[in-house]
Amino acid sequence: MKISRVEAIPYSIPYRKPLRFASGEVHAAEHVLVRVHTDDGVVGVADAPPRPFTYGETQGSVISVVEGIFAPAVVGLTLWERESMHGRLGRTVGNPAARSALDMAVWDALGRSVDQPVSTLLGGWTDRMRVSHMLGFDEPAAMVAEATRMREVHGITTFKVKVGRHPHQLDTAVVRALREGLGDDVELYVDGNRGWSASEAAQAMAEMADLGLLFAEELCPADDVLSRRWLVQQCPVPFIADESAVTPADVTREILGGSATAVSIKVARTGFTTSRRTHHLCEGLGLEVVMGNQIDGQLGSMCTVAFGSAFELTSRRAGELSNFLDMSDDLLTEPLEIRGGELVVRPGAGLGVEIDADKLEHYRQDR
Template identity: 50%
Template sequence: MKIDTVEAIPLAVPYRRPFAFASGVATRADHVLVRITTDDGRVGHGEAPPRPYTYGETAASIVAVVRDVFAPLLVGADPFARERLRADLARTVGNNAAKGAIDVALWDLAGQACGQPVHVLLGHAADDVAAAHMIGLGTPAQMVADAVEMCEHHGVEAFKVKVGRDLAHDMAAVRQLRRELGDSVELYADANRGWDADTAIVAARRLADFHVTMLEEPNPADDVLGRRRIVRESPIPIVGDESTITLGGVARSLLDGDAQAISVKVARTGFTDSAKIVGLCEGLGVTTVVGNQIDGMLGTVASTALACGQRALARHPVEVTNFLLMADDVLAEPPVIADGRAAARQAPGLGVAIDPDKLAHYRTDR
């Protein structure tokens, strides 16, 4: 089995409502579908959600680097040779979402060829996981309404709350969420680098009073001394996310005292590097959780597979609900969140099929 073609297809899918956070606002999914076809007719898929305000990638840059740089390295290669291909792609710096989508598509192909689901190839720690929902910035009433909808319709009992703007407004939202949802629901917070160090320290102490379990990316990571001061003074663990986007970056952050837990995202480290990060953290006794890059349906399926494959991830709620923000998508069969859980697909590979009519409708290159 050899790789025959590599495609990067830009998509534009509207959201049902905007999703706001401290570093930006998303109103539609300008994602890229990466499709790798082999000479025996198998097709592997990966989703690249660009976040230019976080990582610098755009849909156009992902399409260009996949088409012009990565495809020539991949065509003719063995899709099982992930380590060799990983080294070839690493010669081009950055472009994390593009590389992540390629890696996901390669694992999809490997699973199909082996007749096994990806989560089984990754370790088969579980067949389903608890789902966590990411609540975007809004008024306290809007944020509570979002959480209540997820509780009532999907049984979700874990929420990541976006904060990082005005401290009083943020605390009012968290206070109301805790009051409405009760003490049995898990809340953790994500500031997306929105506060300075002093504000973040005050916020961490107040969040602890509301039984918030973790605080993600409280301030800009290049404020190195400020971040370390937050870690020392916070009563709740500080989570590295967009400041820890590579295996080496995770190692440096943990050893330098910049974070106490790590959010792993398939969208930027694929399955291969995500599993390496989880192994590193497990060896150091550091918690890892699966984060969400406002993934579409394909990215959600991939995140669920990663979490079900790795024991260290399967024990924590997984951020896999935000595809519900999208008005539609290109998968023939959407993911399902039921009774607060997301199940890994049992078909070989990722177990996904693309709806050709929806792909034709939402692609932006034709």
């Protein structure tokens, strides 16, 4: 069960339509598939979705750090030596998606080696999660139509609404249109991706006070320290720290400093090992947690549901698990299906998924 080799394979799959939000626009899933090989023939897989406009990573940087720094640091370790691995990878700052994909691929390989699901190894609380769907920037009617289709086809009743453009001309109108078009039996929350100022956010939240919002996420930049604390003090719903709370230390700073009251955990940027640390911290502090999405494909979404379903706290709320529906294709041999508004953990060892070799060959970019 020793790690013998690590691969980093770039690939690109177009989206059916561009995904637009305050911090950027994405036209294709330009990800990196990370594969961890062991000396007894087991192969663990995970996905690294770079977000250059959020964390500074690109396909090229992920490949470079995985092949040049991370792989030499872990080759020769056993799959059980995850804390040693965590320490070695932690010597290199930044590179969250690259580090996380390697960590999750090791967990997948471990699960395959001992013939147990990763979700069981992590905690095994349940085998499924409710799904939240992200609605990117568009005209109000188009966003209502998309949400309606998601409810009718997939049974999804929780929606994360991207805001952060013009709070009084468009954003609040979109959220109001969604509430009026979908009714009171759906859950809505907003994510500003740091696009508003604190004063804009405060006025927008006041305008939407009658819409029954579930959360507000990263409405203004974390660097606006005092104004953000001022905003959170008057925010009528839990304020989620996302990009501002990547590590457990970040969570401690944001929560104790009064800059947030809830946390988004994204395994694509903290893997399973660090995400578990963050979960335990949030549980101890009594915080609400949402499982977030880093514009993941199906492999990344399965990683999220494997972790989120493993603990009571992370399975309470709908997780952001549906972004793969916006992709024109994917790499798994058996596509994921959202039914009745839920995504279920795959049976079988590890993550329970396999990569389609022909599709990988078609979409990979290093040939």
